[in-house]
Amino acid sequence: MASPGQTSGPKPTPWPPLTLPFVDLFSGSVAGAAQVIVGQPLDTIKTRAQTAARGQFKGPTDILVQxxxxxxxxxxxxxxxSPLMGIALQNSLLFTAFQLSRRAVSPETSDLTTRQTVLAGAMAGAANSVMASPVELFKIRMQAQYGSATDKKLRQVARDLWAEAGFRRGVMRGFWITVLRETPAYAGFYGGFTKSKELFQRKLYPNEAQLPIWCLMASGSVGGICNWLACYPLDVVKSRVQLTSRKLGPAYILDEFRAVVHEGGYAALVRGLSPTLLRAIPAAAATFTAFELTKDALEGRR
Known part of the structure; x- marks a missing residue:
């Protein structure tokens, strides 16, 4: 009989020894590359919607057409x-940080609750900012160039930024707003992804050890949507901060937030959200399909 305060349910699953998962890291890098390739067009529309001068475009469709x-x-x-070059390091950092964060929030068992998964995702997102901040900065500055004749290549953008402002004020410009964005973003992503998988398992495949790929794709799409809904206004502020070159004050995040609202009202904080949510669906499908197929091939299951 269980003592008071205890349950007689299944025993908690202990953590396996901590090792570096090379197969998952490589598969994650391939999946990340697939995500970038599939999602980049809508991401460009999103960035231009966030950073364009007021009245420059009528909406996402007009951005696409023009x-x-x-x-x-x-x-x-x-x-x-920029994201293609940084995707391997970024995914390696994110994956490792998430695994360590899961152990930190649940030292005794690998059976995490949804709340614990959300917390671990938030911690991993904060750690991921170290790579995400410069990758996003260079991507945004490339996307915000209008006109093919005068466009700078990535190496020229990087060289000019380094010469102008150095590492901390240049390459890592907007780091703290990136931390603020990545923390709720990955809390939403891992929380939405995990909860969706649990629902598929319980409702459709209660006796199966593994879910079919379509369930992973659908769960990834839910996670991607939760990701952006949790952080989008912060992403708008981050994009504007990283695009400009003006000197940032100690309260630059709040200053830029006020500037966005002053220029376009509170609606400006969600400008470009529709193509971003649309992007989350095919991008997540590509991500998880590429991950599963690559992992199966490396492990000799295909």
Missing amino acids: TVRREGVLALYKGMA
């Missing part, structure tokens, strides 16, 4: 080199 008409279809892939 970009293709004036700069060609390939302009939608501006800034893709």
Whole structure:
């Protein structure tokens, strides 16, 4: 008989020994690359919606039409080199940080509650900011270039920024707003993804050890949507901070927030949200499909 305060349910699952999961890290890098390639056009529309001067575009559709008409279809892939080059390091950091965070919030068992998963995701997101901040900065500065004749290449953008402001004020510009964005973003992502998987397992596949790929894709899409809903106004502020070169004061996050609201009202804090949410669905599908197929191939299951 269980003593007071205890339950007689299944025993908690202990943690396996902590090792570096090379297969998962490589598969995650391939998946990240697939996410960038599939999602970049809508990400470019999102960034331009966030950073364009008021009245420059009528909406996301107008951004798409004008970009293709004036700069060609390939302009939608501006800034893709930065996330592609950084995706392996970024995914390695995120994956490792999430695994360590899960152990930190639940030292005794690997059976985390949804709340514990959300907390671990938030901790991993904060750690991921170290890589996400410079990757996002270069991507945004490439995406915000209008006109193919005068566009700078990534290495020129990086060289100019380093010469102008150095590492801390240049390459890592906007680091703290990135921390503020990544923390709720990955809390939402891992929370939404995990909860969706649990519902699929309980409702549709209660006797199966593994979910089919379509369930993972759908769960990833839910996680991606939760990710952006949890952080989008902070992403708008971050994009504007990282695009400009003006000197940042100690309260630059609050200053930029006020500037956004002053210029466009509170609606400006969600400008570009629709293409971002649309992007989350195919991007997440590509991410999890690429991850599962790559992992199966490396482990000899395909």
